[in-house]
Each structure stands twice: as structure tokens, then as C-alpha cells.
Amino acid sequence: MIIDCHGHYTTAPQALADWRDRQIAGIKDPAQMPRAADLHISDDEIRETIETNQLRYMRERGADLTIFSPRASFMAHHIGDFKVSSTWAAICNELCHRVANLFPEHFAMAAMLPQSPGVAPATCIPELEKSVKEYGAVAINLNPDPSGGHWTAPPLSDRSWYPIYEKMVEYDIPAMIHVSTSCNPCFHTTGAHYLNADTTAFMQCLTSDLFKDFPTLRFVVPHGGGAVPYHWGRFRGIALRMKRPLPEDNLLDNIYFDTCVYHQPGIDLLTRVIPVKNVLFASEMIGAVRDKDPDTGFYFDDTKRYIEAATTLSEADRFQIYEGNARRVYPRLDAALKARGL
């Protein structure tokens, strides 16, 4: 079984973006603010957007199930206040829930949170609870920078984040650490801000005792861990210099890296440097990079091809990367699969 731990609903019907545009207009002009109930998307529309996009590629490439969350760049937590984020997160999560309900064999849901700059993360708990209890979410996406590229929130080790972690531990769900659109002109969203956030979050963990306080907390650092595996020696050296344990001794019960790295040398490095038990198959399909590599004729984000071609991996390794690790990191997914006899 091949589980892709990183997919977003980037192909939602246009009505969703239109509703969001009206909501953003409503921030300045309350008369224009739409109600959640004004959004109408039929099951057939959802089916069509999934079957002709993500599910088609999954079948072509041989992936079985995707952990599916709202479009990351559309979370845009920096827009409006908590109420705006709250309504938006509820709508987006419900849509992903419907995708998972319509295609239970192929999608499991992960929830976005209604984060908002300067607002306590604890305010996200009700949406998190609803997503897990009512929608069957197996994970959350946690944005370490709700400001969208201004980095005004405290590091992930700050106690203000702890209520989220307590709920994650209670429900035994991991968080993918995933920022959203950059509204800082310095940072290209998918080319700089995403990767920077991955590196930044890892370093916040390395320099803190977060996992002493939460020994079972699990973070998935997407996009192959940003710059982390490429600079693994640097991080080991910095840890030593800070008189802290080496990352391989201190962080790998809690931090996992996905395989959203879009060329063979990158995947080769990732699987050479990071223990197989910490690598989770993912493609972020359909995401930032959706064309074919003119050099190979294959899609950049068809990451299964690179895993297959990685010469240092055994079949047992590939099983861990494709399925075994995901069942361990996402126990609610494992339980759901077992309930279906899988």
C-alpha cells in the first residue's frame, strides 16, 4: 500500500475561491461578508475535481491513499481576524472531509487550523476537536508563521503553542508544519517561504526542549525538510557547539521528513542521510510544481519514481517509506485502515 502523506485540495471548485474573495471584500465592507451557508458545492462537483486531478494521477503513478488537507497557500492566516480565519478553516475542512467521505479508499483528511496573527493558538482547539471527532481527521497542519512571511509569532517551543500540542498528544495525531502564502515581497511562497519555514521549524526544535515536555509529539517537516538533510552536518555541528544532543539522538523520535523533493539527487541525499524510519512518502501533488521535467519527460512531483530508483533502498526500506512509517506516525489512519481490514 502506498500512502502519500502530503496532498492539498488545490483543485477545489471555483466557487470556493469566489466565496473567499467575497469574504476578503467583507473584511473592509461588512455588507459584502458572505455566510458560510452561501457556499454551494455539490458532491458531483467534488467528485469531478478529484477524479480528473488527484485521483487520476494517483492511479497513473500507483499511489493508494493521500492524506488530504486544505490548500496550504489558501490558508492565508494573515488575512482578517480570528473570526475570518475560523469561518474559512471550517469551510475548507468540511470540504476535505467530504472528499474523504466520497473516496474513503483514497483519501484521509488532515485539518487546517483557524490561526490568526497575534491570537493565542489555543483558540484553534474547537476546530481541531471537531475535525478529529466529527470529520475523522488523522492529522493537522500547523502554521509556524500565521503572519505570512513576517514571522511575528513566537517559536514553536513557546508555551503559547502548548494547548495545541496537548490536544495532539491526547488524540495521538501528528502535525505537518506548513506555512501558507507569503505576503512579504522578499519571500516567494513556494520557492523560498515554504523551504525556509521547514528549516526554521527544525531549528526551533533543535534549540529547545519541546520534546522533553512532549515526548510523543510528532512533527512532519514537509518539502524534504527544507534545507535540513542537505545541511545535516551543519546541524550536528551547531548542536554540539550548543552543548546539546546530536539531532539523530534527540529529534528523530519526534520529527519526520516527507519526500517532496523533486529530483533524483535530492531523494538520494534524503534517504542516505535521514534514517528510513523518519522518511514518509509524499508528493504534494497537485501543488507548486506540476509540470513535466523536460529532461526526463516525467512529472517533477512524481516522487515515487525517485524512491523506486534510489539504489540504497531495500524493498523493506521502501515498505517503511510508503506505508509502515505512515501507519506509525498517523495511528488514526492505521486504525481506520485496520477497521477496513487493511
Added chain:
Amino acid sequence: MIIDCHGHYTTAPQALADWRDRQIAGIKDPAQMPRAADLHISDDEIRETIETNQLRYMRERGADLTIFSPRASFMAHHIGDFKVSSTWAAICNELCHRVANLFPEHFAMAAMLPQSPGVAPATCIPELEKSVKEYGAVAINLNPDPSGGHWTAPPLSDRSWYPIYEKMVEYDIPAMIHVSTSCNPCFHTTGAHYLNADTTAFMQCLTSDLFKDFPTLRFVVPHGGGAVPYHWGRFRGIALRMKRPLPEDNLLDNIYFDTCVYHQPGIDLLTRVIPVKNVLFASEMIGAVRDKDPDTGFYFDDTKRYIEAATTLSEADRFQIYEGNARRVYPRLDAALKARGL
């Protein structure tokens, strides 16, 4: 000949840090503001700090010459105003000039600039001119984020930076794109901010037409290019998606990556992905990572070992990385070497 293109005077005599502390105190209390002339560092003190540190390691490891600039984390352009930065840059540059004068066979100088948040980069021209004309600087360090982790400056493609580029073209010198200390608690300076800045600067170039306006402009992206080589497929895919030329067709006459990557798999990836003509030997010794790897018994930042062990490199490749490329990217260094018959 082995040229290390990335070294900082991290071992300057304590008097320098003491003077800087007094200068910082003087920002709030002008009565405490020291004059530049209050700093006294003898040639013998400089000799001692170099001979027992950088030069000792260069000899042990077999490097001949280091392009040597003021300590990057001490630039701290976010502290004080332009006048504070200006005095500080003048002092730090003069010290590096003295190092190069005392050890002309082993050090060539690169200059820091007196950048200051919100102040036009053009104000840095006099210090740049003095450094090249009077001090023999062969390069500059350019900080894309003088705010120290708040990223309030416009991208490097903004026209406010152009006066710097015009001078670089006039003098035929490259810039290393190098940030300084992070004063944003989200970003660890050497573990996150440095690497993020490298990735960010590369992406600012990829998404702009900067090198159309300055076809001969040359940037050295340090720390192995941040996340760039590891995610080379991602950058190629994003460029395609933006209907821009592929980075290998568009950026590699202008952008170079150093080898400050502190483990073998990282150097292997760098030299596999990035054309040899764009890789410059460097160690950033003595820098952020100054211990020995407990697994190998060798210094993390002894990057020559990794270059030597990279199986895909020929001797001709190593010559390019160690010397040939540096002579091309730093023509003023090449001229100085040739004037000495080298």
C-alpha cells in the same frame, strides 16, 4: 593553489568586541560613544589571532589563500543608524585590510558594507569605493536583510540596490550574499537565518530580470546555496510554471555556490547537481561549526576532505573548484596573484 572564498575574521582581538559594546551603549547614551581612534589593536595582536587560528588550520588542511571579510554575525546592520553602521564597517574593513597586508600570501580582503535598515543602499558606495581602491578588496558581502530577520528591505531585484550593482560591475567584483545576526527569535542565526537567506536570495534572482539589467553581475550564494541544490528540481519546476527560463539556462553565468556544506553527502549532492564551473571552494572557517564530527574525528568545516572524497569529481574539476573558478569570479584576486607571478 587552493583558494577558500569564504572566511571571516571571527577571531579578532577582544578589544574589537569591547569597542562595539561601547558603541552600542553610545546609541542610547551619546556620552559613552567611542571614537574610531579609541580602538587600539597592534599588528602583533592581529598576527597572533590569525597565526594561531585561521592560518594554522589553513596550513593543517592545505588551503593557501582565504578571501577574508569581517565577521558576518557581527555586522549586525540592524543596530543603530547609518552612522553607527558606517563607523563600524570602516573599523572592521580596516582590520581585514591589515590582515591581508600582514599576510599577503594567505589573505585577500572582502569588504562589509555600512548597510542600515530603511537607508538607501547607495549610501554604502563610499565605503565600497574605499575598500576596493585603498584596501584592495576583491569582493563585498551584501546583506539582503539589514533588519536582522525581519526582512523589511525590498528584494535584491529592486532598483534601490542598483547603485551597488553598478559599482560592482565597474570594479568587476562579486558580492557574497550574506546576512548577519538574527534578532528575530524565530530564526536561529547560523542554523536558520543564514540558510533561509541563501534560498531567498536565489529565488529573488530566479523570479526577476536582474541579470538582464546586469549581465556581468556575480553573486556568490554561500553555505552551499542554502536549500537550493537539494531542491534543484523544485526550482526548475517553479521556473517552468512561471514561464521563465530554467535556472541552468538563466542564472549560472551570474550565481555561484560555495562549498560550506559540512558532511560528505551534502558535498556529493552539490557537486552532482550544480555544474562544476559554478562551485567555489570554501569552508567559512573559523565559523559557526568549529568542532570535530564525533563520527569521523575530523572537523566538520574541513570541507576540502569532502571535495577530495567526492567520487564524481575529476582532477580538472577539483582545480576549477579550488582555484580556476575563483580566479574567474574574483578577477581582482586573479590580477593580484598574477602580479605576484602566481
